[in-house]
Amino acid sequence: MRTLLPPAEALDVVREAMIAQARGKVSKPAPWHLEVPAADASVHGEVHVKGGYVHDASHYTVKLATGFFGNRELGIPVSSGLSVIADATTGFPTVIVLDNGYLTDVRTGAAGALAAQVLSRIDSHRVALIGPGHQADYQLRALLQVRNPRELVVHGRDRARAKAFARRAQALHSWEVQVAADSAEAVRRADIIITVTPSRAPYLHGEWIKPGAHITAVGADMEGKQELHLSALRRAAVVTADDPDQCLHIGELQHAAKAGITDTLNIEALGDVLAGRHPGRSSATEITIADLTGLGAQDAAMGARLATALMECSRSTAGTGNGAAGSVI
Incomplete structure (x- = not known):
């Protein structure tokens, strides 16, 4: 996945998504948030669900991202998550991305860099x-x-x-x-x-x-x-x-x-x-x-770009028995 959508390419994807957002060319619900409390009532973990559709894109995306800060003491990543990328014509899920939060991480970094630029x-x-x-x-x-x-x-x-x-x-x-x-x-x-x-x-x-x-x-x-x-x-x-x-x-x-x-x-x-x-x-x-609060438009654009890249890979392997209509990565 890092090869299909590296940070350098994410800059262009996120730039276009943010411009589309400002122009009203994005359909998106309000973000959904959940705080998981610890025994002492402090925040043990955060769960975020975002998503959207950039108008005229090939796909829409729904994304789950989590942050459980005690994971550091367990020796496992603080952040995790997954994305469901679906065909904007049929509505059928095309790709399920088990990325441990990579798409969120890289698009958030890209947004920060674009702001600085x-x-x-x-x-x-x-x-x-x-x-x-x-x-x-x-x-x-x-x-x-x-x-x-x-x-x-x-x-x-x-x-x-x-x-x-x-x-x-x-x-x-x-x-x-x-x-x-x-x-x-x-x-x-x-x-x-x-x-x-x-x-x-x-x-x-x-x-x-x-x-x-x-x-x-x-x-x-x-x-x-x-x-x-x-x-x-x-x-x-x-x-x-x-x-x-x-x-x-x-x-x-x-x-x-x-x-x-x-x-x-x-x-x-x-x-x-x-x-x-x-x-x-x-x-x-x-x-x-x-x-910067993070946009469903960014997640949608990243998902659509990844789905397109995967379809291109699938076409290149057509006839080898490795192509597939849907993917889990």
């Missing part, structure tokens, strides 16, 4: 990453396809885990990698800030952000989650959302809505910026934010 300064040299978990790796790998930073600063609550991530990140690129003691230290001089945590309490304050910085906020994708303090949103010249309405319910913007300050913010669809219908950043000193 159109909103961060081209001369951005210092990256701050808060939340050095599984998705953080995808964020950095995708970012390096669109920017060439010289420094990376990592912060995580578990310093040993942050140091281990930093060692792995060092091998990705010719940059200086450091581990910060806290979020403030990581953020203060950063040109690009990536937040990838399941936090329910804001930890990134507006006064820490330097002029000209860009923030990609990935963590808030359910009601109650929050990484950015309202002071950070207030400092932004533009807040782009993968889906403005969805972000007002489950993204960082849900807290702006509750505080009654959305009318004071310049909120735009990221797809409109990608399509050139909105300028995004207007000066080198503006602060920009991307609020």
Whole structure:
């Protein structure tokens, strides 16, 4: 599957999906979320179901993604999931993808990179990453396809885990990698800030952000989650959302809505910026934010591209006994 739909190709797929979303060319239900409680009533695991259909595509997709953070102590992946990809003409399932969350991971990384590509300064040299978990790796790998930073600063609550991530990140690129003691230290001089945590309490304050910085906020994708303090949103010249309405319910913007300050913010669809219908950043000193909650449109587009690639492989093996009308991968 990684060969059929590698991260570099995912950038193009996700770009087109987000543009289609902004143009109203996507049919999708609202996301479905489930929190599985632990014995002490804390959140033991998260379950997300998203899906959709990009108009005129060959297939539609329904996707299940999970995050059970205690899995790390069990020595198994935190994230998992599967996708059902179905023919948009007949409705019949064509592919069941048992991918352990790969399609979600790679499309989320691609969305973050696309936000940085159109909103961060081209001369951005210092990256701050808060939340050095599984998705953080995808964020950095995708970012390096669109920017060439010289420094990376990592912060995580578990310093040993942050140091281990930093060692792995060092091998990705010719940059200086450091581990910060806290979020403030990581953020203060950063040109690009990536937040990838399941936090329910804001930890990134507006006064820490330097002029000209860009923030990609990935963590808030359910009601109650929050990484950015309202002071950070207030400092932004533009807040782009993968889906403005969805972000007002489950993204960082849900807290702006509750505080009654959305009318004071310049909120735009990221797809409109990608399509050139909105300028995004207007000066080198503006602060920009991307609020990313994950789109059913992205899952639909990734599924359709994967199904097409599989059909091409099936045609190439026709007559060998290896072709099939449906697939499980």
